[in-house]
Amino acid sequence: EVQLVESGGGLVQPGGSLRLSCVVSGFSFTTYWMTWVRQAPGKGLECVAKINQDGSQKHYVDSVVGRFIISRDNAKNSVFLQMNSLGVEDTAVYYCARAQGVDWGQGTLVSVSS
Amino acid sequence: EIVMTQSPATLSVSPGERATLSCRASQYISTHLAWYQQIPGQAPRLLINGASARATGIPARFSGSGSGTEFTLTISSLQSEDFAIYYCQQYDDWPFTFGPGTKVDIK
Numbered sequence: 001e002v003q004l005v006e007s008g009g010g011l012v013q014p015g016g017s018l019r020l021s022c023v024v025s026g027f028s029f030t031t032y033w034m035t036w037v038r039q040a041p042g043k044g045l046e047c048v049a050k051i052n053q054d055g056s057q058k059h060y061v062d063s064v065v066g067r068f069i070i071s072r073d074n075a076k077n078s079v080f081l082q083m084n085s086l087g088v089e090d091t092a093v094y095y096c097a098r099a100q101g102v103d104w105g106q107g108t109l110v111s112v113s114s
Numbered sequence: 115e116i117v118m119t120q121s122p123a124t125l126s127v128s129p130g131e132r133a134t135l136s137c138r139a140s141q142y143i144s145t146h147l148a149w150y151q152q153i154p155g156q157a158p159r160l161l162i163n164g165a166s167a168r169a170t171g172i173p174a175r176f177s178g179s180g181s182g183t184e185f186t187l188t189i190s191s192l193q194s195e196d197f198a199i200y201y202c203q204q205y206d207d208w209p210f211t212f213g214p215g216t217k218v219d220i221k
Binding site for chain 2: 035044045046047050059061062095100101102103104105106107
């Protein structure tokens with residue numbers, strides 16, 4: 001059974017940082033690039049970052065360039081999203097996904113508020 | 115950035131009826147198009163990949179068609195569990211982008 005389990009969300013003040021983690025099982029992790037997707041409350045879906053199989057290629061949506069860093073640890077079947085300089089506009093449920101969205105985790109809520 | 119649009123925004127359908135959802139890309143994306151179903155409070159679920167290939171475990175009443183810039187998701191006979199929001203997504207070019215969604219509700 002394919003499983004993706006995110007953690008690390010929470011309440012943070014504007015300007016703060018959080019590190020999200022996603023541990024996967026049930027498929028060959030090193031075969032797939034991985035994506036972080038977010039969904040603001042009551043809004044649609046936005047791909048935030050993606051990383052290729054060996055971590056050598058990373059891409060970000062413009063709104064997070066210079067603030068977010070995606071990484072992976074293939075030995076631990078894990079993908080991460082380091083989020084810095086958070087703003088209220090980053091408040092969302094963050095999902096990790098296999099490739100562009102073949103499988104999804106349950107999501108972790110990030111709330112940015114003072 | 116490729117802009118995805120969906121129509122209609124809301125579709126009211128009776129159980130057992132057919133539903134047809136449309137998705138348009140602002141530029142050519144070949145068949146690099148996916149459809150997702152999202153029930154409020156849950157993660158999205160992949161229905162269709164490559165514009166027309168059903169994902170594992172997806173019932174045959176779901177079908178996708180189209181290529182280039184125009185795409186369609188058809189649900190042949192709506193079941194109670196199909197009332198949800200449906201999103202299309204292009205993965206031809208980064209950033210991968212989603213349409214705003216079509217809400218399918220009970221008529």
